[in-house]
Amino acid sequence: MRRRKNGYFTANPCKIGITVKKPDTAPARAEAEMHSGMCMVQAEMHSGVSIVQAEMHSGVCMVQADSAFRGVHGSGGNAFRNGYSRAGAETGKGGSGMKKKWIAGLLAAAMAVSLAACGGGGSTGGGDSAGGGDAAASGGGEGGEPYTVTMVLNGSQQPDEERIEAKVNEILEKELNARLDLVVLPWASASQQLQLMLAGDEKIDVFYTNATSAVQYMHSGQIVDMAGLIDQYGTNLKNIFGEDTLKGNSVDGFLYGVPTQIERGSIPAIFMRKDLVEKYNIDTSAIKEPKDLEAVFETVQAGEPDMTMLFSINEGDTPLTRLNGSDTLADSNILGALIDPENSTTIENFYASDWYRETTTMLYDWYKKGYISQDAGTNTENWRTVFKAGNMFSLFFAYHPGTPVEFESSTGYEFEIVPFRDYPIKLSSSYNGVIFSIAQNSENPEKAMEVLDFIYGSPEVMNLINWGEEGVDYVLEDAENGVINYPEGVTVDTVGYSLNLGWELPNQFIAYKWSGSDPQLWEKMEEFNNSAKESIALGFYFDNSQYENQIAALANVVKQYSGSLNSGSADPEVYIPQFLEALEEAGINEVIAAKQEQFDKWLSEK
């Protein structure tokens, strides 16, 4: 049985096309051609303007409507488990309104009802993956057929994936009687594809995610509780993180995911282009806090009138987000935060805080003075691209031992880095921002856990998954420190396998480092992590499942105001009062109170 690799777009369609035209000008035409397996249905009504199209793929039918969005998030997003189909229909309405009314009426009545929902019919492919799964499941025991663990990651698929899987399997078959199947979903569509894999009957065992999604999956019964599995199979995990930290990723005793090895916490810092800092003789020791930068910007701007002083964007790496030192409690919309994470246990409205008002005022001032781009409020361009273009002087970003090299390799410039704090703070999201969860679909969660835990302790497997095969995809440049580079004649464009996603894989700290990195990078990273102070809320996660409606409404309010304010392009005097009023109306106080209640309960149990 053919195993599907990553998604739903692999088999031959069967197509039924129906074309109905206005009876008196042009007659109708019908044609049908069928191939095995799946079916694609398309109808066009030329007398009207509606185009209806739906596609059914084995086990999965996704909607293709005029806006791709509606297919997934809107009217047509539903799913059946157990091999039924995910189906959606986006119907227009039709009919030719001339004389032949009753056929027109029939068509119109059928199509006018613009409903989209789920159907159970026509799923030929359901058995496909299920069959494969059963075969694999039956061989779970030792000595039997090895169980294949499907690991889903986000990234770009590598051309020589099968060669690496074969190498990994040599190790896993010997050690655990298991195999590994890597599925790499492209970034752009990863969340939708993952949602479909979890909703359908797709083969999926362990996958990369974050706490916000994982808790959502938990409530919809799409992942399994890992607590018992870790007790039994999580030897390496317990050694690395300790049981307390691992248990931190739980909601009501349900352990939803295990963290990967990355930096814990970060230090807000200003990153300035070194060449310009030297050219204008800037005294970096005079920069103690963000507002000291004003003098720097003034000097540089005077000499470089065509340059923009500070990078800003409307979402993501905004200056305000990057300066923020409060614990946002793993909530991207920051609906209630610990403003002083080291000392305070009171959850406050972040947007009503003095810090928020002062910082947005400072940024707006810089915006008016031209230090921040006039297009900051609409900018969606990644900072790497902007710096490469050579017109940007500085950026607020999070510092950790890996950043200097990362910045230089991704922009081509050296940076002078001034941190605004001496030590990192581990926030509530430090251990649940990048995690691995085990899917409900897994036929053998025990084996999945065993394999996952094995990778945490196996440099060989980590190097294979992240960098490929030694001698083919990389060679050791500095064997003593484990620094590697491309073999002679191989480049980034010709390499067969180089996933280069250490932070997303279980344990990068035991793997090789790429050329140009600090030879002691992992040691420094551990040191950095150990130097971190802890937020009081470290390990706390707010279970918001009872507040879906408020949070959905609040998300809209936050998106309306935060982009402009956080990027510095809107006047805080005008917009913050409006923002706060809208938040209150949408129920932020209720959410904060609930957060506080859960937090207090969590503190008392700690």
Place this chain on the structure above:
Amino acid sequence: MPGGCPGNRKGQRGYAEGGFAAVCCRYSPAFSIVEYHVRMEERRVESKAKKKTSRLKAYKEHWPLYLMLLPGLLYLLINNYIPMAGIVIAFKKLNFAEGIFASPWAGFENFKFLFATKDAWVITRNTLLYNVAFIIVNMVVGIAIAILICEVRSTKMKKLYQSAILLPFLMSMVILSYIVYALLSSENGLVNNSILSALNIDPIQWYQEPKYWPFILVFANCWKGVGYGCLIYIASLVGIDPSYYEAARLDGASKWQEICRITLPSLVPTIVTLLLLSIGRIFYSDFGLFYQVPMNSGVLFPTTNVIDTYVYRALIERGNISMSSAAGVYQSVVGFVIVMLSNWIVRKVDKDQALF
């Protein structure tokens, strides 16, 4: 003089060659199905008593035609009717482990977020008003351009204009959003840096001023969508009997009179059909237009937020299928009511023009 498009035989052949009217298919069997149904209806009116036997006889006589109808009906059944069972998802708290029908009921809980704030009014108003504006502007401009194109005598030029007007329709909204951005951007935009500065007007922060966006969006939508409507109007213009125009010209009618007295009245059925169809979509909005073109600028939400973008922003991080289904059901129900209502009104005015 050889006048408008309908009278211009050369032009008409041009369309047939271009495949727009697809006249060559006139005698295909599906056409006969329609013919057949009409005949059936006439017969039914003639004699109600004989209805049953004659219908049975007709089934026997025309079974190949019914057989050809089957794939279409099957399509409707599989794609439009069976999925309707999924409406229940909007009223469930969906749990994948239990499956759709076993999940607990949630009543109208999933609908609440749509009406939680005063945004409910803003998004409903924006959705409706924008769609009304789109329908009117695209119709008026579409008809005007269709008439103008039909007046072009050279077949080559006619095709060129038509393709040029259709081209934006084939573009992605993301491209359109960057075309608009190239015009309106504060730092590098053409309007601020070349046009307004030449007129000594202070630059306008377009992406910070909600008040301009109703015009910008209607214009952008018209620019992008008008070519498609235009094609349909051109197709029906070609169908107008040329003898009307000949007669009008003999009577000394001016071009304007020809347009007002012949062209527009002949277009009424097409206009009404298209109108009713677009009214059915009045509660849906073009997500790309409202999300991409304003560059997701929060300050503009009061004039750019519509139901679809609201739902997207509310649920993108949560992936809550029940709540997104609830939004879909809400749009569908209102859309359905509006179609029924407008069809009812049309039928009151002119029974022949109604869809059903």
